[in-house]
Amino acid sequence: MDNARRKTIVSAMDHDVIIAGGGLNGCTLALALASGGLDVALIDPVPVDTRGGAEFDGRSYALSAASRALLGALGLWPGLADGAQPILDIRISDGTAGTGPSPLTLEFDHAQIEEGPMGFMVEDRHLRPALLDAIDKDARITAITGVSVTGQAPHASGVTATLSDGREIDGRLLVGCDGRRSATAQRAGIRRTGWEYPQNALVAAIGHERPHDGVAHQFFMPEGPLAILPLKGNRCSIVWTERRERARALTDLPDDAYLDVLRPRFGNFLGEISLAGRRFTYPLALSIANSFAAPRVALVGDAAHAVHPIAGQGLNAGLKDVGSLAEVVVDAHRRGEDIGRIDVLRRYEQWRRFDVSALALATDGFNRLFSNDNPILRAVRDAGLGLVGHLPGLRRGAIREAAGLTGDRPRLLQGRPI
Template sequence: MTKRRSASSEKSTAGPPADKVAVAIVGAGPSGMTMAIALARHGFSVALVAPALPAHDDRTTALLDSSVEMLRALGLWADVEPHTAPLRHMRLIDATGRLLRAPEVVFDASELKLDAFGHNIRNSELNSALAAACGQEASLLRIEDRLAHVETGTDGATLVLESGRQVEARLVIGADGRMSAVRTAAGIAAKSWRYPQSALVLNLEHEVSHHNHSNEFHTPTGPFTLVPLTGRRSSLVCVEQPDEAERLFAMDDETLSLELERRAASILGRMRIAGKRQVYPLGGMTAETVAANRCALVGEAAHAFPPIGAQGLNLGLRDVAALAELLVAARSKGEDIGSDAVLARYERARRPDIASRTTAVDLLNRSLMSDLLPVQALRSVGLYAASRVPPLRRLLMREGIAPMMARPRLMRGLSLS
């Protein structure tokens, strides 16, 4: 008997024969496209379902070293790297103005024998490179349509799209963001929360070279972070109280540029706003499981949290690498790739990493906002130790890139075959 869980009350309608694939992926952001490419290059037939991406997205993503290794393993890095700026140094500056302040800490990638901790890139350039790679995969069917609902059963799942087109698959992967329709269709509950903060996000041009330094000022309202882009440009994430973020957003370009230069202590000289600015409220979300009912979740369909420490997309790409590795292994054993057993292995593989990252980002964010002296003291002592104890500093740097125990083969540059 077929079990049905839908993201909509619409019913299936008669029409042309359904497209049949091994895996259907809903969502064509970086996690969804990378998932599609990884599976297609390992012999799976794949359908990638999502509307066309916007032509311009001025937001940026810092791809940490583990994610870079994954893109190298998939043969994608050569097309992505020219659009990136390396992050060779990470500087943490306590700008809280509080009684107990942490010392300035600078992390250097060379301490880990790395050229860079990662590389920063505009989302539009990353998406463009991934979309071009998707177009080159013969076993990857790109469908520019929206999901209407999903029907799951014991032998497979059927996606019904808004156009009426249908896709049948052994497994459905939700890469469709924090409001995931796939998560809803799978009957997976999610816990969400809000912070009393909003993030102002934009790109800047500046007169002084960033020298591949990422500068993160810790303020009482959250991080004020400048991350290198190509040339004399940087991306900014300014976390503020919601009213203050809206006030900054409403400023004209010249006034805002001067205010941001002041907050950055003029370390990059005169600044100029480059491109559009955005403000969005900060919050977090975790799904109670990353897999159920022939559906698996990756990226922000499974977890979401504030843009702190470049953890968001990098955590999502570890989802992609782990799931790809499990599916390749399951196929080699003749298993049903959408079975409960395979999905349970994916949940076990990802839960510790997701839980630890979510907790760490939440604690760091709340520690910046806390007026409690014990919390401030603990944070200051931790950063002091990181600045003075080389083994601890190297451990923090390695774990910041990706937990060693959570790195699938693709993130170590190894083949899955």
């Protein structure tokens, strides 16, 4: 397409890209696309005052080194660094509640790679307001809050999105960042493949007496894993997986009784523990969209894939989507291509499909291997932990994978501008 024709199409559009969903992935994608010179409409059904609250509610995110690089490339990391807790060490062990871990513990030390910490824990109360503030200051982003996208009509030169207040806006591309039940995907005729796990994740912030020294712990128990992730100060974030009915019963307990059940699982290595924020419960499932793209539509984050939190890679996978889609779309825009054409969007899908499938298989396999008390499987997995621990090359590769430093990384995840 020649530049004159492309400019005619753009001039007839309200925006280059419309993003349905204003969560972390949607906000980051808006900033990434705007950094590449595109005009973006961000449609968020949650009012901005609700979304941007600065109170600490216990939610935190494990960001890989690559995700930190993306936030740095978008100019966000300087404002987040002081509140971010580096993850300096990861210790993985197998065991049962009240008996402690197996002696075969696998340890990943950040000193084994050159790039610094493997990741950082960032609290929602810091990350979300930083994104919203950056969006508010970016003239290329129009944030429309308190309404949702209720309809989409792709056509030859673009897509018309209908909003819940009756307005219609036009763009060349609509991106669904609207979660695992994505209405954007459903309207585009994209189905999903997956299944529910008989497990829920219990999430909370925990205060403790002793310093954590930047160490993250993953303790595998028959009911499911318990992740203990360091936060600033003597606090940590837990992701505690339990069988669904058990998790529902725990959710109904008062705080003191909840802690009484947690203590034998958590152990006493950090001293006495207490709740330091609200408690959350999430059902767990594996779900992958059969396609990440359709004419004039692309899917990002949970709208494209949702995996078990066993490796803490959910948000990191979404940010890889953000970096990949933004790079494909911005590069196509600079070449004068129509960014909503299916052949352009297939480049994004091909880039992400294998990585997402591999992550889904790995997290599903680890959950099935470790979430049981079969003595034969216990012996196999303990031997596996011991083997990896005694092979420096394999251990270093696993560290780099966890840090997001392997594979064909988008420019933003290398810390470079788009």
